[in-house]
Amino acid sequence: MSWAKALEIYARTAPDTISKDVLLRFMDDTITIRDAYRKAMYHYLILPRLPSSLVSNPSQISSLKCLLSGDKEEALHVLQVLGKEAEVAKTDILEDMQKKHGFQWTVNIGFHAVPSMEHIHLHVVSSDLLSSALKNKKHYNSFSPKLGFFIHLSDVLSWLTEGASDSRLNINSAKYEPLLKTDLSCFKCDESFKRMPRLKEHLEDEWKKEKRHAVKENARKRQRGADGGEDMERAAKKHIGEKEVASLADGQ
Numbered sequence: 001m002s003w004a005k006a007l008e009i010y011a012r013t014a015p016d017t018i019s020k021d022v023l024l025r026f027m028d029d030t031i032t033i034r035d036a037y038r039k040a041m042y043h044y045l046i047l048p049r050l051p052s053s054l055v056s057n058p059s060q061i062s063s064l065k066c067l068l069s070g071d072k073e074e075a076l077h078v079l080q081v082l083g084k085e086a087e088v089a090k091t092d093i094l095e096d097m098q099k100k101h102g103f104q105w106t107v108n109i110g111f112h113a114v115p116s117m118e119h120i121h122l123h124v125v126s127s128d129l130l131s132s133a134l135k136n137k138k139h140y141n142s143f144s145p146k147l148g149f150f151i152h153l154s155d156v157l158s159w160l161t162e163g164a165s166d167s168r169l170n171i172n173s174a175k176y177e178p179l180l181k182t183d184l185s186c187f188k189c190d191e192s193f194k195r196m197p198r199l200k201e202h203l204e205d206e207w208k209k210e211k212r213h214a215v216k217e218n219a220r221k222r223q224r225g226a227d228g229g230e231d232m233e234r235a236a237k238k239h240i241g242e243k244e245v246a247s248l249a250d251g252q
């Protein structure tokens with residue numbers, strides 16, 4: 001089996017026979033799996049199952065490029081089905097972030113303009129880009145959310161709905177591939193880097209900084225919430241008298 005075909009094979013496999021380490025969830029038309037070489041702390045893939053009733057011709061779902069060059073209504077439908085599952089995955093990720101790290105950070109949903117594997121797959125990937133499998137410039141640039149090689153689902157949906165003849169629907173590899181060679185720079189602060197190890201250290205610092213900020217912000221919000229509660233109690237006491245407030249609080 002060639003590596004490029006691995007996803008297509010998962011898409012054809014009965015979900016209940018796929019290892020639980022790989023499969024997260026399945027529906028009639030889709031499966032959600034873990035990326036085998038995750039490029040961030042959270043990295044899942046949504047694939048349409050095969051054979052698929054979503055399209056009239058299976059070759060349409062071999063890639064985003066094929067999908068967008070075919071019937072636009074079918075394309076929109078496929079993207080909506082994949083997108084719905086991506087939102088479910090994202091919700092799970094955000095919950096897990098909160099539980100394990102005490103804050104939530106951005107989760108990106110999108111496609112690679114030029115995929116390295118066959119069969120269309122939607123990436124759901126956290127924006128930290130912290131992973132030992134993220135090794136080189138090509139890896140980083142393919143997930144850098146502002147560069148353009150990673151095409152956000154929301155962008156594809158707007159191209160499709162803005163006009164079926166939108167030129168951006170023509171995914172031209174020759175236009176996208178050079179993006180992978182772009183000089184390294186942090187997608188958050190634009191600082192440039194000569195080498196991956198330095199960029200990776202920097203990404204880790206960025207994530208820690210975001211965490212510190214978010215945790216502080218959450219604490220402030222909680223504090224404000226508590227203050228707000230006291231204010232309301234005070235106002236209520238003024239209006240209806242202490243006794244009534246006390247009895248309300250007792251649930252009497």
Ligand SMILES: [Zn+2]
Nearest residue numbers: 112115116117
């Ligand atoms: Zn991919």
Ligand SMILES: [Zn+2]
Nearest residue numbers: 186188189206
């Ligand atoms: Zn930065």
